[in-house]
Amino acid sequence: MTLIIVESPAKALTIEKYLGSGYKVEASMGHLVDLPKSRLAIDIEHDFEPQYITVRGKGPKLKELLSIAARADEVLLASDNDREGEAIAFHIRNAILKKLPGKTIKRIVFNEITPDAIREAVRHPREVEENKVCAQKGRRVLDRLVGYNLSPILWAKVKNGLSAGRVQSVALRLICEREREVVNFIPEEYWTLDALLNKGKVPFKASLVKWQDRKFEATSKKEVETVISQIPTGSMTVTDKEIRKKQQKPKPPFTTSTLQQAAANRLGFTSRKTMQIAQQLYEGISMGSSRVGLITYMRTDSTRISDVALDDVRKYIKEHYPKALPSEPRIYAASQKAQDAHEAIRPTYVSYEPEKVKEYLNRDQLKLYTLIWERFVSCQMSNSETRLTSYTIKSGEAEFRCHSSAVSEKGFLAVCKLLKSKDDDDAQRIPDLKLEERLTFVEWKKDQHFTQGPSRYTDASIVKMLEEKGIGRPSTYAPIISVLLDRYYVVRKNKQLQPTVLGEIISDLLTEQFPETINVDFTAKMEDRLDAVEEGTLDWHRMIGDFYQPFHEKVRQVQATLESVKGFLEEPTDQICEKCGRPMVKKLGKYGFFLACSGFPECRNTQSIPLADCPREGCGGKIVARKKANGRGREFYGCTNYPQCDFISYFKPTEQKCPKCGQFLVEKSDKVHGIYRACINDKCDFLHYESEDGDGERQH
DNA sequence: CAGTGAGCGAGCTTCCGCTTGACTT
Numbered sequence A: 001m002t003l004i005i006v007e008s009p010a011k012a013l014t015i016e017k018y019l020g021s022g023y024k025v026e027a028s029m030g031h032l033v034d035l036p037k038s039r040l041a042i043d044i045e046h047d048f049e050p051q052y053i054t055v056r057g058k059g060p061k062l063k064e065l066l067s068i069a070a071r072a073d074e075v076l077l078a079s080d081n082d083r084e085g086e087a088i089a090f091h092i093r094n095a096i097l098k099k100l101p102g103k104t105i106k107r108i109v110f111n112e113i114t115p116d117a118i119r120e121a122v123r124h125p126r127e128v129e130e131n132k133v134c135a136q137k138g139r140r141v142l143d144r145l146v147g148y149n150l151s152p153i154l155w156a157k158v159k160n161g162l163s164a165g166r167v168q169s170v171a172l173r174l175i176c177e178r179e180r181e182v183v184n185f186i187p188e189e190y191w192t193l194d195a196l197l198n199k200g201k202v203p204f205k206a207s208l209v210k211w212q213d214r215k216f217e218a219t220s221k222k223e224v225e226t227v228i229s230q231i232p233t234g235s236m237t238v239t240d241k242e243i244r245k246k247q248q249k250p251k252p253p254f255t256t257s258t259l260q261q262a263a264a265n266r267l268g269f270t271s272r273k274t275m276q277i278a279q280q281l282y283e284g285i286s287m288g289s290s291r292v293g294l295i296t297y298m299r300t301d302s303t304r305i306s307d308v309a310l311d312d313v314r315k316y317i318k319e320h321y322p323k324a325l326p327s328e329p330r331i332y333a334a335s336q337k338a339q340d341a342h343e344a345i346r347p348t349y350v351s352y353e354p355e356k357v358k359e360y361l362n363r364d365q366l367k368l369y370t371l372i373w374e375r376f377v378s379c380q381m382s383n384s385e386t387r388l389t390s391y392t393i394k395s396g397e398a399e400f401r402c403h404s405s406a407v408s409e410k411g412f413l414a415v416c417k418l419l420k421s422k423d424d425d426d427a428q429r430i431p432d433l434k435l436e437e438r439l440t441f442v443e444w445k446k447d448q449h450f451t452q453g454p455s456r457y458t459d460a461s462i463v464k465m466l467e468e469k470g471i472g473r474p475s476t477y478a479p480i481i482s483v484l485l486d487r488y489y490v491v492r493k494n495k496q497l498q499p500t501v502l503g504e505i506i507s508d509l510l511t512e513q514f515p516e517t518i519n520v521d522f523t524a525k526m527e528d529r530l531d532a533v534e535e536g537t538l539d540w541h542r543m544i545g546d547f548y549q550p551f552h553e554k555v556r557q558v559q560a561t562l563e564s565v566k567g568f569l570e571e572p573t574d575q576i577c578e579k580c581g582r583p584m585v586k587k588l589g590k591y592g593f594f595l596a597c598s599g600f601p602e603c604r605n606t607q608s609i610p611l612a613d614c615p616r617e618g619c620g621g622k623i624v625a626r627k628k629a630n631g632r633g634r635e636f637y638g639c640t641n642y643p644q645c646d647f648i649s650y651f652k653p654t655e656q657k658c659p660k661c662g663q664f665l666v667e668k669s670d671k672v673h674g675i676y677r678a679c680i681n682d683k684c685d686f687l688h689y690e691s692e693d694g695d696g697e698r699q700h
Numbered sequence B: 001c002a003g004t005g006a007g008c009g010a011g012c013t014t015c016c017g018c019t020t021g022a023c024t025t
Helices: A009-019 A059-071 A083-099 A115-123 A130-157 A168-184 A221-230 A256-267 A271-283 A307-320 A354-360 A363-379 A411-415 A459-468 A477-486 A501-513 A520-535 A540-561
Strands: A002-006 A023-027 A074-077 A104-107 A189-199 A202-211 A236-248 A285-287 A290-292 A384-395 A398-409 A438-450 A490-493 A496-499 A571-576 A583-589 A592-597 A622-626 A636-639 A652-657 A664-670 A674-679 A686-691 A694-699
Touching: A002 A009, A002 A059, A009 A023, A009 A115, A023 A059, A059 A083, A074 A083, A083 A104, A083 A130, A130 A501, A130 A520, A130 A540, A168 A459, A168 A477, A168 A496, A168 A501, A168 A520, A189 A221, A221 A438, A236 A398, A256 A271, A256 A363, A256 A459, A256 A477, A271 A363, A271 A477, A285 A354, A307 A363, A354 A363, A363 A411, A384 A411, A459 A477, A477 A490, A496 A501, A520 A540
Parallel strands: A002 A023, A002 A074, A074 A104
Antiparallel strands: A189 A202, A189 A438, A202 A398, A236 A384, A236 A438, A285 A290, A384 A398, A490 A496, A571 A583, A583 A592, A622 A636, A652 A664, A664 A674, A674 A686, A686 A694
């Protein structure tokens, strides 16, 4: 019997099925050997040798693998074909050899889970690649040194329990820098002018683009009105018509990063939620009597597609969309940074159309699966073609322009229902116009606008940025966001990531004191050096040594000389302590933010953060966030006068007051409108929808 | 779609990257 060890149990099941008798496939479930959490465990004096231990809780797993290995004729280590996978293989090999000296242990790799790929891999076993293991060791030791040296600085100078690291602190820095740009941005007013025109009974808009032979730009209403007064409205004439065709390519299949981006943008999922649901689809869904893994592995940086899947999807397209089948398959090259251990994220079987598996999935699973299925099928279909018609309309010294577009060849769009892009719908319908044609003027539409500054990061955009800079890995994108939130460095407001005062303080301290380390280029340089280690041209000890000496000197100096910034953590508020009359300050505790009397420790009064005034007449209490006694379950919002006042709501109060009745607005969401605001007063019907083109208010 | 209620906030912390159950109510 041959024992094969992979990382994921779902993978183990599949592979065992492919190989049949004579093979036993077991999962290690990630690393079994790593640095202890409780101490640095790097021997600085002896060339930075890491002191590895069996990961807490993984002892039984390791024991189990050893006992199966004892009965096996040989062991094949089939952890992922990347740096971490090589290290996992290395550690397991060492553990087995220690217990079973002389055991035949080989390393095999495959980049896709297909019967052919597995059998091919089993036929070509090799040795563990020591250089790759060294590269991982370098990465691991570096991260430990950075994290376990910087975090204690924060404990000493800012607050106990905080953390810093090569990845999380750069992510925080990006968010803080963006916040500064957002806050410092000064919006500039500008105006646009559209003419509402008519042909037959069909009205359409044309935008003023040129005025007196110059590009039209107006910064005030008065300016627009002056222009309007000089444009004759009786002579709107079509002077030019241009038709061109635009082709659009489908997008490559999903990687972890692009899946998280699309799910955030299209479905409003957080990165975390996306990964949880993807994991469910990967592990398998009960469909009648059988269990089916609906998608391939969800933590990948590759857009590669196995030949089998390619054949499959082309057959599918040929059958269902014969006109949209390109003569050659589309090849999506892996990016340079990709470690390429897994395929792209795709449906395991294209024939499981979303419609077909619908009854076995819950709503979120179906949405995410549909996204993955459509993106994959469309990525092998032909381009879409759109006919764009632009008209120039002149009157006096004014030149207007309008466009209409129509899809002339659906191509891959035929399969995209969920993935349909927004501008496909937004384009206005314009009647067919002829040259020299006179158009009826209806009215002017003048609109005030403001230049838009940069927008805050969302889950989607921070993940995109991190991936572009090579910071973090598919398995860590979602946890990076979570750690920033968990530590109260950042809050998520309307899906936007905004630093807290604590986050700003930490980021400023780290970037000022450690500009070379807390830097987007630091990881890129590290990766270059790790490549050199992997190629055998650089010794990992040397790599760490070069970094550590100056770094540690700076750590020592900062610890010795930098003044504590603990005082800046308290934010003043305009609340007054009801016990002693002193002002209250906002502090951060183990369970989040709270108000405390500035007279601490003489006055130990504390309060929850008031979010709004209690809407009950004559109550006078404040609405605060509460949780059930066990600390679990959804947050709800109740009155501080409980139990005298039993007001409660599950909708989060906003700072906005209702323009109709003056009570506060809450955040609600539903399928149709996404996130919107509504009045807490159930006798008031105020609703407020926010859309991308601006705010819309509506009453129901 | 309905659902509903403590009290803490000085105390041993922390990294990144692999991977899932095993915990508790």
